[in-house]
Amino acid sequence: MAKIIPFKAVRPTRDKVSLVASRSYQTYTQAEREARLDYNPFSFLHIVNPGYKYHLELKGEERYKLVRNRYLEFKEDHIFIQDRHSAYYVYKIVNREGNVFNGIVAAASIEDYKKDIIKKHEDTIEYRENVFKEYLKTVGFNAEPVLLTYPDNAKISEIILEKQKERAEFEFTTTYRDTHYLWIIDDAKKTEVLKTEFSKIKRLYIADGHHRSASSVLLSDEFRGEYASESYNYFMSYLIPESELLIHEYNRLVKDLNGMSKEAFLIELDTMFRIENRGKTLYKPSKKHHFSMYLDGEFYSLYLRKDIYSINNALDALDTQILYKTILQPILGINDMRNDQRLDYSHGKSDLVTIKTKVDSEEFKVGFGLVPITINELKSIADEHLIMPPKSTFIEPKLRSGVTIYEF
Secondary structure (H helix, E strand, O other), rough: OOEEEEEEOOOOOOOHHHHOOOOOHHHHOOHHHHHHHHHHHOOOOHOOOOHHHHHOOOHHHHHHHHHHHHHHHHHHOEEEEEOOOOOEEEEEOOOOOOOEEEEEEEEEEEHEEEEEEEEOOOOOOOHHHHHHHHHHHHHEEEOOOEEEOOOOOOOHHHHHHOOOOOOOEEEEEEOOOOOEEEEEEOOOOHHHHHHHHOOOOOOOOEEEEHHHHHHHHHHHHHHHHOOOOHHHHEEEEEHHHHHHHHOOEEEEEOOOOOOOHHHHHHHHOOOOEEEEEEEOOOOOOOOOOOOEEEOEEEEEEEEEEEOOOOOOOEEEEEEEEHHHHHHHHOOOOOOOOOOOOOOOEEEEHHHHHHHHHHHOOOOOOOEEEEOOHHHHHHHHHHHHOOOOOOOOEEEOOOOOOOOOOOEE
């Protein structure tokens, strides 16, 4: 059963949270990062990019130590404060499309991860796990929760909605026009109820943050027996019910046709797919095992010939795997979807216009559109201990870094 516990978060003060909160460092363009670093002294980017003040690009242990220094400076300047009591944090996001996400920020158990109560569906890269483990070990905190999802629970939802009737501790809107709210639950009775309700959940699923959770496990293993602190046995998570998880598709773009002409390529596709030319009209697939393709200024629909393709497990039935096994690998010669430079991805929030634009510009030769993977498919993959192809899902919500911080 899941062990989800409250913790004493380090948080920005109410008046500065909108200035502190930031997206993941990699999601900013260089111009965006520099603007925030130049004109916003409270941005969390100053902590994760500590070399900026010295006009240096720092790496490794040197950078990690300065990250720690900047973080301590934010605490010394009372930009960050730590809560006196352990709490669960109700966190709500309303994005610009009107989608609403209600969840709880809490600490999830490393033992649950090891015992497969917290289930995975993506592979991780050992190098990245170790790099982030060393980062956590030096800086002593985690500022970005792992996104976990759980079966809808009426009692947990009731507590969340009841708390939201009160004034939020935080309420701020980002330049992306997403509005974030945070409430604190530190009442002993309610925290005990939440702990009990989470303990009734048999399985939790990682929706986003496989490397962050894996790195926390490595850190816990390294410090086991050396430190008395229980904090190393947990990692910060944002838990939301399955019904509120929003999964977008990841579309594929390929730079060439592996030496084939357009006509030869279409003939190869005909073996596994019923093909229909849709002309200039944007075509978006609406069913599983249906794909759209944009090639040479025209859209095509591709319907899988199910009597030819064999489905033996949850992975075989996944559209990203079908595209790989029927087109990308055997026809286009792409064996390594993680590292092949001929292959790129565009998530569904960017829509098919992005594919059309990139192909028309001749940056890519062909693009493929898919339908989103469902939560049940994600769970089936995890339950069968299978691994999705890379970039199979783009999942919302996306939290901001620096709003709640978990210290080790």
